[in-house]
Each structure stands twice: as structure tokens, then as C-alpha cells.
Amino acid sequence: MPAPHRLTVREIATLVGGQVEGPADAALTGIAPLDRAGPADLSFLASGRYLQYFQHTSAGAVLLGPEFRTVRGGPASRILVEDPHAALARLVPEWFGAPSATWAVHASARLGRGTRWRGRVAIGTGVQIGTGVELGANCRVDAFATIGDGCRLGDDCHVESHATLEDGTELGRGVRIRRGARVGGPGFGFVPRSGAHERIPPVGRCILHDGVEIGANSTVDRGSVGDTVIGPGTKVDSLVHVGHNVRIGAHCLVMAQVGIAGSTVVEDDVVLAGQAGLAGHLRVGAGARVGAQAGVIGNVAAGDSVSGYPARPHREVLRQAAALKRLAPLVTHLEELARRHDG
Amino acid sequence: MPAPHRLTVREIATLVGGQVEGPADAALTGIAPLDRAGPADLSFLASGRYLQYFQHTSAGAVLLGPEFRTVRGGPASRILVEDPHAALARLVPEWFGAPSATWAVHASARLGRGTRWRGRVAIGTGVQIGTGVELGANCRVDAFATIGDGCRLGDDCHVESHATLEDGTELGRGVRIRRGARVGGPGFGFVPRSGAHERIPPVGRCILHDGVEIGANSTVDRGSVGDTVIGPGTKVDSLVHVGHNVRIGAHCLVMAQVGIAGSTVVEDDVVLAGQAGLAGHLRVGAGARVGAQAGVIGNVAAGDSVSGYPARPHREVLRQAAALKRLAPLVTHLEELARRHDG
Amino acid sequence: MPAPHRLTVREIATLVGGQVEGPADAALTGIAPLDRAGPADLSFLASGRYLQYFQHTSAGAVLLGPEFRTVRGGPASRILVEDPHAALARLVPEWFGAPSATWAVHASARLGRGTRWRGRVAIGTGVQIGTGVELGANCRVDAFATIGDGCRLGDDCHVESHATLEDGTELGRGVRIRRGARVGGPGFGFVPRSGAHERIPPVGRCILHDGVEIGANSTVDRGSVGDTVIGPGTKVDSLVHVGHNVRIGAHCLVMAQVGIAGSTVVEDDVVLAGQAGLAGHLRVGAGARVGAQAGVIGNVAAGDSVSGYPARPHREVLRQAAALKRLAPLVTHLEELARRHDG
8 A cells, every 4th residue: 555645653643643652753655564564664563463473574663552562572663542443544544545536427338318416426437327316426436337217326425346226226425335236126025926936026215324335246125115224324244135125223234144134123233243144024122233143033132142043142152052062971861860750 | 116107096906906995086106115105106014013104104095905904094095905915016017017128239239159039139238148149039138247158048038237147058938137146157166186176177057947036146056067957936036156066946935145055956846045055965855944044964855844053843943942041051960960870 | 068179989088097998989079967968978977866867868978987887777988087077177178178268458448557468368348457457478357357456467367257356456376256256345344433433444455376266256355454365276166255364275165155254364275165154363274174054253273173153073063963852852851850959
């Protein structure tokens, strides 16, 4: 990550609200991991697992959390901060600027009748936009993305390459749809008819509120009997499936490969860890945490942490796993005891 | 969903075979969920969970299942039907017509030597079609889809945008390949050679029979030692993986994120719920139901319902989960009992 | 699979190092599965499950493993080999040649400033390549693939259609990125800021060594605090997710729908079976085998075989499953015994 201009260690410390230890005048030109950084790079130490890299790094300066204040070795220039990750999140946009975009509509893009936009937009190669679409200011739509009829995008949205928004999808401000994500397709709902599965026509839309992100190659179905809704600030990782009529609240984190079946409600601030699955028509209360691979087949109360299949409190899962481990060798004894107890 | 023409409540009831209660002459112009419908919209109530929306909806008329016949409140115009979802499935194509397509080959599409079609086709922007491909009448291939050499598509097939059919794939009539699905790629089979993994060349094809649907971003591998086959009417949801040489029967439902390993046979009318996984070289009998997240590592008899890992009858899973919950606190006691019993 | 030229049974046997039984002079023109092969096709029998097809095949000759030497029926011409799959892997490239490519840059492809290549390359329709990209000799980039700024590809790489390499991704020699795979996107790491989730800027890259394959629609995130690295010869199947900073060793097999969370280390020669999940910050030792759907939440020692959730030695899982099955009916007895033991 080479930066467009140099910053001294002192200037960087000021930008991130940190405290310099050692020389403060070296001019740095980029950021790199400890094991790859050179004398003109800033690096960072956020976990003890990287201490060995720290001791041998050639970085010009290092951002350090408070727990590493007294660590020996490593570069002479240090910037102490509360949280190196948060410092990076603050520093990078200041130093590197927003990623560049070509604010124009590429000649090969196709825009349908009645489509319009406010302010500048960046529409890439081959982009297909349907009829009656509204784009806010500063929207970017990358190469080969397709946007169906009647979609509405707020300001600062970014639809990445190869992504799809199907007809009628609505995005708030600052929504990001990552590469290859499919948003607003019909859900997997069928009724039997003459011995075949016939799709229930989807009447609902897919509505993503401000700041939502949908990860690469994820799929979010439109509503069938209502809308599918994802609340403000919720981040969805890669390869996630969100079924029809699902409602997810604000500021949730939905990790890779999670699946949520139709009509389930996930309240605010919930964390769904990787590969977790939620059956349909459930409610997961605010602030709940669903563990990796958990199989949720009943409601989860607000604030609960569950895991396993069927999902239950995580401590219980671990206690039961330990019990099971100790019980297995006992079974034959126990059967005999039970027989004797019967007899 | 605004319709191209108005229908009265009475006309709608006739189309769906329903019975009107209340005023029958209002002209409606579209369909919307209860919480978003206006006076010119038809809405529907298919589950008690939506009763509160029903009582406050502004819809002009509502389709109701028989269990809601006596429900109070809600719109004055009601249409009673056996199954509101089935009524919608019947109504929507009649009222809205089939989705429109541009029956032409876009100038930017590339068609290989010897490729031909019967009747009209709709080939979108940038579509890449190989050599010797046969397309039936009314086939649609949307923007940026790619179809390899020697593929054959029956009438009324629809390959959506960004989808891929690799060489030699065969589709029956009315097959739908949704956005970003990858059909006919080589499977994950390797032999060791000079210390490396060398792919077993796939000699088989991928054959999807009439009415099959493959969901968004799903992957279906071609056969290695035989063909991969999916039977008529089977519907596959998003992000599903079907391995090489798998054979799936007719009218199955394969839900999101299911994985089926190589050479497994799934007979007719099977339901595989979300995130279920089937190991390779197994047989799942006709009409079986495999629960969400189940891990199937042995054959499943026709008609059985299994869940958990390793997958076993669902009732047994629930009984064992309950037993485990009660047993965990007993383990120390039991170990002591067993010791005494030994001694 | 029709071949460009005929080979006699004897010539085929020589190419694969096999031994002919029966007539050796028939000229064959292609390879097909037993149930579809005709008199001019070679077929193969690698498993007893296909014996019935063998007995009724019309194939002109069949490759057979040593265990089928004495099998009766089937075609008169047989070629006995140690391993029919390995024989196919050797035969197919010799007989069919490498798949053809058009060694040219398509007029619709867009290449950024400073992008250059060594030797011939095949760049397909609509391909988007950023600035400062280096391509080795014989690289293929298929239709609609996108390659970001500063990527480096070794010789003989193949980026298939619709695949994505984000900025700075590095591929060794002979790397294959299959259709729709997304390599080098930012990971799912956030810090809280003003009540919102703010992404930790990814400073690392994604580095795939010689011979790596990434399956269709899989996602591999770039590093945040280091690089994401996949070692030489490792094969990754479809719909797999590899998180940021993950390091995978050499010659691993990662099967469909596996998920690996951030910063986990997988050593050489590990097999991760389908749908397995690895939590973050773990280490899986060399040669370990992680079973299908296993949920790994602790380190796995070199050479261990684990399964279940939480993952533990596979034998233990099966023993516990059996114990659980026998224990469930005993629970009431055992509770009573324990009560008595207390009293």
C-alpha cells in the first residue's frame, strides 16, 4: 500500500491520536505487515502472536497497543495507541484518500428508459441498468454488474463487478454490494400443482438500509409475502444465504456461509458466526450470539449465546461434550446397573 | 407489482377459483404485501403470524385461506381460497403475463460455428456461446452468460446473467439456470502423481432434465466416470454444491447451501433441507427427508426423516439431545457408581 | 470426448503402461462412461459399483484395475492398469492435447497502463485488467474476468470467466482460478466506531503458490495484518471461503463449502472434507484430516483425524454416538440411581 504522499511518524501519531516513543521525524510512504515492511513503511502489532515478526521487522515505525508498551526489540520508532486496528481504520482514508473512481458512464453500459441519477456517478464497462432506476450521488456500479427495473439506490452506494440487483431492490445510503452477490432474486417457495413444484410468485422486494454490506457471491432473496429487509449498518460476509421475507435488524454481523431460512427475524446487534444456520419462522433476540455452525431450530432469547445442533447455550454444549466424552466408556456398566436396578 | 390491466375482485375470484365475500366490483391494479398494499392492491393472508398486518392493511381486497374465514377486521372485500399461495401462483401469470424478453440476438453476443436454434430466442449483451450448440425455441440467455461447446438446450430454457454452462451440458425443456450458477465444471477428483494432485479427467457430462432449476451461484460438476444427472422437476436453491457423478431423481427439493459429494444417488421426491451434507457414494431413498445441517454418512431408507451428525432419525436426535441435557449433571455420580460396581 | 486422432488399443496400452488382454488392433476415437460408450470408445472400470454397466457396455475397449482381472463378460479388449483413474490422467492430455486457446488479446478487453506480459497470452472478451499487472507466458484470462492493479501472474495461469483477482494478488506458476471465484477481497474485520462497524483496512495481499486451484464461486480474502497464503499444489473446491490472514500449506485438499476463519494456519498435506469449518487463530497440523461438517474450535495435532462439533477424533465421535444411542433409554433409571446414591 504505497501512499500518495509522505507523512512523518509524528504526523501519523497526530492523525491517530497516538503517542510517539523514539525518533519522530522519519518520513514514511506506505503501510505493510511486519514481515514485509521496509524502512519507509509503517507497520502494526495488534496481537502477541506476531511478536516474533515485530522483533525482526525492518519497518520504519510500528503502531502498538498499550499491552506492548514495554516490549523489547523491534523498531526504535513506536506509536502507542489504544487499538492498532482502530488507528489503521482512521489513518488509511486520511493518508490514502478514498479509492479512485472514473466519474462517468462507460460507453458500453446500457441504461434503460427513465433511469436517472443525482450528482456524479461511475458506471463501468458493460453495466446493464433497467428502466426507471434511480441512482443517488456518488454511486459506483462496476463492470458487468446488472441492476433491474425500478431499483433505487441512495447516495454513495457501490455495486461491485458481476453483482446483481433484481427488479425493485432498494438500497439506502452507502450500501456496498460485493462482487458476484445476487440480491433480490425469487425465494425458494413452491406449491404443488399437477404433481410439480410451482413457484409462489414473489410479491415483496428486497430492502437494504444505510451502510449495509453484502459479501462476495452471497445471495439475498426478495420477499414473497412481505419484504426482505436488512437494517442499517449490518454487515454480511461472503457466501451467505438470506431467504425470502427475512428481517435482519441494525448493526448485525453475519459471517461467511451463514444461512437464514425464510421469514426468520433477527433483531439488532446480533452476531451470527460462520456456517450457522437458522431455520425458518424463528426470532433471534437483540444482542444474541449464534456460534459457528450452530443449527438454530427454535427462538433465541435476547442476549443469549448458543451453539451446536440443536442450538442451545454454548456452556451447556461444552459441558455436554465433556460429559459425553466421560460417559462413553461407562455405557456398558450403566446398562448393567440399570438392569440390576430393574430386577 | 403493478399489473398491465385492471381486474375486479370478482374477476380475480373467478381466475383463482375462490369465493367472494363483501364488495366484488372494485377494480384492482396490482399485488402487494399487507403492510404495503393500497386500496387498488390485492393482498393475501396465508399465516396467522400476519394477522396484525391484516387488521391494519389498506389493501382493496385480500386472498384468505379457509382458516381465516371468520377473522374480524381487515378489508371488506375478501376472496376465500383453499391455499392463498397456490392462488397467487395461478393468478400472477394470468394477470401479469410472462416476463417480457427481447426476442433477438444482441449485436455484442458471440456465437460459435455450427450453433443453431429453433424458433425465437433472446440472447443478451455479451453472451458467449461456443461451437455446435443447439438451442430450443423460446430460449433466453441473459447478459454475460457463457455456454460451452456442444451444449444442448430444450425449448423454453432460461440461462440467467453471469451463469455458466460448460462444454457438453444438456438441458431438457423449461430448465432455469439462475444468476452466477456454474454447471458442468470438472469435479474435485485427483490422483497422486509425482507427489502432486493430478485431476482425473472428467469424461462425463451434466444432464438436467425438464423443469429443473439451479439456484443462484450454485455449482454442479460434470461427471467423471459417468454423467451427473438431475431428474425432471427437481428444484435446487442458491449456493448448493452437487459433486461429480451425482444422480438426483425427479421432483426433489434441494435447499440453500446443501452439499452432495461425488457419486451419491438421491431418489425421487426427496427433500434436502438447508446446509445438509451428503457424503459420497451413498443412496438416499425415495421420499426421504434430510433435515437442515444433517450430515449423512450412510444410506437413508426410502421415506425416512433424518437429522444431526451422523444423521439418524430426527426423533432419535431430539430424544438424545434431551437425554444428554439431563445426563450431563449426572456424570460424576455415574462414574462413582460404575467404580463401585466394578469394585 | 471425441479425440482429434485415432489410437489402437495397443497404442493406448503403451501410453498408459498397461497390458492388453484380447484383440489389440481396434482403432478408438474417444472416451466415454460405460453406459454411454460405443464400439469406437474407450471406457474404464474403477469400482465394483459399476460392474453391471461393464457387463452391458458397448465400449470397444475398457481400462481395468487389477482387481477386475478375472471378471467375466464385458468387452473382449481389455487394458489392465494399476489405477484406471491415473491411467486416464496420463492418457487424456496425450490423446486430446491441451485445451485450445486463442492466443490473442480480444479487442473488447481493457488493459491498464503499465500492464505487460511475457510470451503468448489469451485474453478473452471484455476482460478488465488494471494498471501495472504482470502476466507470465501462456496465461489465459477468460471472458469477463477482472484483474486488479498490480497483480502478478506466473507462467501458465488460467483465470476463468467471471473470476476476480483484486489489487495486488500474486499467483505462482500454473495457478487456476475457476469461474466466478473472488480472490483478494477485503476480509470481514471491523472495529466499532461511533456505534457503527468500521472495516479494518486490509494491508495484506493474497498469494497463491504454484499449482494452486481455487474452485468455482469460492472466495479467498486478502490479508489484513499479514498476507493470506496458499501453498504449492493445494487444491480448493467450489464454494469454499478462506478468511483473511489464513495460511494454508502445500498439497492440501479443501473440499466444497469448507470455511476457514481469519488467521488460522493449515499445515501441509491436510485434507478438509466438505462443509468443515475452522474457527479463527487455530493451527491444523501437517497431514491431519478434518471430516465432513466438522466444527474445529481448537488446534488439531499433525496426523489426527477429527470430526463432529466440537471436532474430536473421529473414532471417539462414532463411539460417543453409539453410546448416546444406548444411553438415551437409560436416563430415567440413571437419574433414580444417582438420587439413591446421593441419599
